[in-house]
Amino acid sequence: MLNPEQLAAVNAPYGYNLVIASAGTGKTSTIVARIARLLEEGVEPQDILLLTFTNKAAAEMIKRLEQKFGKKAKDIEAGTFHAVSYRWLKNIDSRLVLKQPKELKTLFKSIYERRDFSQVTEIKPYAASSLYDYYSLYQNSEFIKSFGEWIALKNQEHKELAPIYEDIVLEYEELKNRYGFLSFNDLLLKIIENKNAIKKFKEVLVDEYQDTNNLQGKFIDALQFDSLFCVGDYDQSIYAFNGANIDIIATFKDRYHPVNVFNLSKNYRSTKYILDLANRVIINNERIYPKNLEVMNRKNAILPKLLAFEDLYAQYEGVAARIRASLTPRNEIAVIYRNNASADGIEAALREQGIGCKRKGGTNLFDLKEVKAIFDLLAILINPKDLLAFIHILEYAKGIGANIAKDLYEALVLCGEGDLKKGLLNPKDLKDPFTKRARNYQLGLFDDLGQLGSKSRFQGLSILDNPVLKHPKLSQDGALYLNELAKLLRLRLKRPQSFIEHIVDSFIFNNIKEQLAQQRAKRKDGSIDPTLYNEAIHKIERRAALIVHIAKNHNDIYKFYNAMVLGSSEMVQGEGVNLLTIHASKGLEFKEVYVLDLMEGRFPNLKLVSKGGSIEEERRLFYVAVTRAKEMLYLSYAKYDRVKKQEFLPSRFLQEAGLVD
DNA sequence: AAATGAAACGTTTTT
DNA sequence: CGTTTCATTT
Numbered sequence: 276m277l278n279p280e281q282l283a284a285v286n287a288p289y290g291y292n293l294v295i296a297s298a299g300t301g302k303t304s305t306i307v308a309r310i311a312r313l314l315e316e317g318v319e320p321q322d323i324l325l326l327t328f329t330n331k332a333a334a335e336m337i338k339r340l341e342q343k344f345g346k347k348a349k350d351i352e353a354g355t356f357h358a359v360s361y362r363w364l365k366n367i368d369s370r371l372v373l374k375q376p377k378e379l380k381t382l383f384k385s386i387y388e389r390r391d392f393s394q395v396t397e398i399k400p401y402a403a404s405s406l407y408d409y410y411s412l413y414q415n416s417e418f419i420k421s422f423g424e425w426i427a428l429k430n431q432e433h434k435e436l437a438p439i440y441e442d443i444v445l446e447y448e449e450l451k452n453r454y455g456f457l458s459f460n461d462l463l464l465k466i467i468e469n470k471n472a473i474k475k476f477k478e479v480l481v482d483e484y485q486d487t488n489n490l491q492g493k494f495i496d497a498l499q500f501d502s503l504f505c506v507g508d509y510d511q512s513i514y515a516f517n518g519a520n521i522d523i524i525a526t527f528k529d530r531y532h533p534v535n536v537f538n539l540s541k542n543y544r545s546t547k548y549i550l551d552l553a554n555r556v557i558i559n560n561e562r563i564y565p566k567n568l569e570v571m572n573r574k575n576a577i578l579p580k581l582l583a584f585e586d587l588y589a590q591y592e593g594v595a596a597r598i599r600a601s602l603t604p605r606n607e608i609a610v611i612y613r614n615n616a617s618a619d620g621i622e623a624a625l626r627e628q629g630i631g632c633k634r635k636g637g638t639n640l641f642d643l644k645e646v647k648a649i650f651d652l653l654a655i656l657i658n659p660k661d662l663l664a665f666i667h668i669l670e671y672a673k674g675i676g677a678n679i680a681k682d683l684y685e686a687l688v689l690c691g692e693g694d695l696k697k698g699l700l701n702p703k704d705l706k707d708p709f710t711k712r713a714r715n716y717q718l719g720l721f722d723d724l725g726q727l728g729s730k731s732r733f734q735g736l737s738i739l740d741n742p743v744l745k746h747p748k749l750s751q752d753g754a755l756y757l758n759e760l761a762k763l764l765r766l767r768l769k770r771p772q773s774f775i776e777h778i779v780d781s782f783i784f785n786n787i788k789e790q791l792a793q794q795r796a797k798r799k800d801g802s803i804d805p806t807l808y809n810e811a812i813h814k815i816e817r818r819a820a821l822i823v824h825i826a827k828n829h830n831d832i833y834k835f836y837n838a839m840v841l842g843s844s845e846m847v848q849g850e851g852v853n854l855l856t857i858h859a860s861k862g863l864e865f866k867e868v869y870v871l872d873l874m875e876g877r878f879p880n881l882k883l884v885s886k887g888g889s890i891e892e893e894r895r896l897f898y899v900a901v902t903r904a905k906e907m908l909y910l911s912y913a914k915y916d917r918v919k920k921q922e923f924l925p926s927r928f929l930q931e932a933g934l935v936d
Numbered sequence: 937a938a939a940t941g942a943a944a945c946g947t948t949t950t951t
Numbered sequence: 952c953g954t955t956t957c958a959t960t961t
Contacts, residue, residue: 329951357951376951459951516949616947619952676938748937841951858949883948896949 281305284537285312289478289502291531293524297508297568298553298902299544299864303332306480306506307339310351313478314340320350322477324498328486330354330842332862352476356491358841360462367472370833372658373840374456375641376411382456382663383407386446396435410444414460415490415518454662463490467497475499482506483862488518503531509563511899513858515892516883525563542568544864546576549901549908556931557898560891575906581934582911583925587872590913591624594869597909598852599628601867609853609865611900613878613893617871618854631851635859641839645815648787649822652778653836656764659694668760671787674750682709683757686743699738699761708742737761759783771826771835779819788815857900868904870897873912874923897928910934 277285281301284294285308296302306325313323327333333353340348352359364371380403387403401409409426417425423441427434451458457465466473479500481487484507487495495503505527512521528534542550547570554568582597584590598608610621610632618634625632640646647667654664662684669680684695686708691698702708707727730744733751736758738744744754759782768774778784792815796808829835853865872878879893901908910932912925929935 355951462951514950517951614948674938678937856949880948886948888948 277301277304277308278541280537280539280541281308284539285309287504287535287537291527291534292502292504292537293484293527293534294504294506294537294539295508295564296506296539297542297566298511298899299542300539300568301541301543302482302506302508302539303336303862305539306482306504307336309480309504310336310340311343314344314347318477320344320347321352322475323351324359324476324479324500325351325353326356326359326479326481326495327353328355328483328861330358332482333358355841356494357459357462360466360494361837361841363473364462364465364469365833367469370657371457371837372455372654372661372833373462373837374458374663375840376459377642378663379451379456379458380404380407382450382454383410383443383447386443386450390439390443392436392439398432398436400436401433401440406440406443410447411458411460412516412518414464415488416520418489418493453660455658455660456663460490463494467493470497473498476501478502478504480504480506483511485509485512485521485524486514486517486519487523488514489520489523490518492520492523510557510560510566510895511861513861513892513896513899515888538564540567540569541571543571544905545902546570546572546574546906548576548578549904549906552579552908552932552934553898553901555933556894556901556928559931560894572905577907579901579904579908579910579932579934581929582869582909584911584913585915587913587916587918588620588624590871590911591620592627594621594871594909594911595624595628595630598625598869599630603867603907605631605851606853607866608869609855609860609863609867609903610869610871611855611857611860611903612871613857613880613896613900614872615856618856621871622854625852625854631849632854633849633851634854635856640818643818644791645788646818646822648784649775649778649819650836650839652763652781652784653774653832655695655760656774656778657832657836659691659696660688661695665695668783669753669756671783671790672750672756673752674748675753675756679746679748679753682746683743683749683753685709686746690742696764698743699741699757699764702741702743704740705742707745709746756783769832771829771832772823774832775819775823775826779823784819788812788819791815857896860903861899864903864905866905867907867909868901869909869911870900871911873910873926873929875926876923878926879928894928897926 281304284292284305294305296305310323310325314320325333325336333355337348337351337353340351354362361371384403387406392400410422413422413425420428421441422444423437426440427437476498477500479495479498481495484505507524509521509524512519528536550568550570554566582593584593594610601608612618622632622634641650651664651667654661655668658664665684666677666680669675669683670677687695687698689698689708690702690705692703727745728747728749730739733739733744733754736754738758738761763777763781763783766777768777792808792811793803795811796804798804826835829838875881879890880888884890884893910929912929913923915922925935
């Protein structure tokens, strides 16, 4: 049932509509009802675009609409900015390959490391990783200045270095292009470039509008629509580090004419005590518009409780003990923290007390070597020129490192006329596929590659006639790996599930499995612990089976691969108590909430504040954290860290909340 | 150029 | 604590 405020928003005329929806005011229901109304009015589902912050949020809203409208709700264009961009780009080019940010960072770093900064200035240059982060932030926020200009303006001390930075970025873009990689940012940038390829929508709805950054803002500008419906809350903007620009929601009225602004002020989620506490703290931020929340939840109001502990680990144990004693169902309890570093402590304490829990984010499935290997093999299968995946796989062959792998890659691409797979299976018979290297030798830039070897060094391989086998430093193992890779590539498969099954059954994957298990079972003296070894093998096989299982839900191999890149962090495994960062908790609600590590320095995270963050943003984080709670809220801190021998003061937010003096 | 073992390092948040 | 980097040997 909708209240009059919600109804007013739902019935807004076509045009520019902004809904200010504070925490717990039924934002999702309002968006769902708005879409329902559009459908009832006869708007075609495919003419509605719903942009959300996570794919899970989009899926939930569509699910609710399906209950009322059946299958037709699935035709609504819905998802994150990135997921939707990907879907559209796929219509233009069906073979896109997304890369994990971590991988791209490695590529970036390899370019960075070839530069010499020492001649230019005394200033210590940004580390490769920071420079990459700055570049990503630049892409998300700046459209007029060049990267060099932008970074020079941001930090005058680096002005001398800016041309080098800019050159690195240029080369990075070039390489990314050559290897056929797309980053998350590229998805949006490409859509903005190709805006004519996108059809016109009747209405575009944007959820979590306060966390829109300039790139996403530009994306919305690139769309054609009759009507725009944005929903957000200034006090819940917590993505400044990703370029989220609070001005976008604040200047909505100035950028569009005429606008209708709706305000949802009735909070259905939390009790009065919880809301009062949240408001006492957020009031310390400058107000853009007044906030008078009306409390609708009047049941069992329990006072929020401060939990103070002498030591960090006493805190984790204490919170776990409380959860064990709690009568609330485990999956309605959440433990929320500012920094992922808090997660291990609380997870261990919960496990120790036999309490199941599920963690979102943190250990990405993709971070596991065996999972990475599966997807690298898949990448080689579907991307004709994936250098990084090729190097990663060949590095498991004895006698091959990054350098030889790169030689082989370039030679294969040369023999395959731009296609790695062709170079391996149907190579042009070049006398010397390593000419590039030889030319460098003539310039005196590199050591001699040595005499080309003979292909007949190797026997019994099905790729015996491949000219890249002439590489003088290629080992038996290396040749064997290339041969096995060729066998894998020769398969003509369709369904993602068969792809993954064949990868998992392959010689290469089993060899990698063996190597990883041995590594993981190694004792200090170098011997292998057989129990650990069997355990490791078992774990790897279970994970491989999990990937096969996930693949069953997909029909298109490209879509499957990219869905894994786009959505791997949204997957959660396990049952029980929810462990989340504040950022991950956005949009969720729980009956009972614990906020951990409320110490000055850690939360607010003052290191970040000094590096360009802001105390206001930290305060909004606190606001988001406490407003996840429906009935019970526990705020916890420790006075001392025994391991780091560090004393803590309670967070200033606890003072502002009136819980400590 | 690769493999191995020893030492240092560092820890923000997400699509 | 586990990963990343460095130094040494082959």
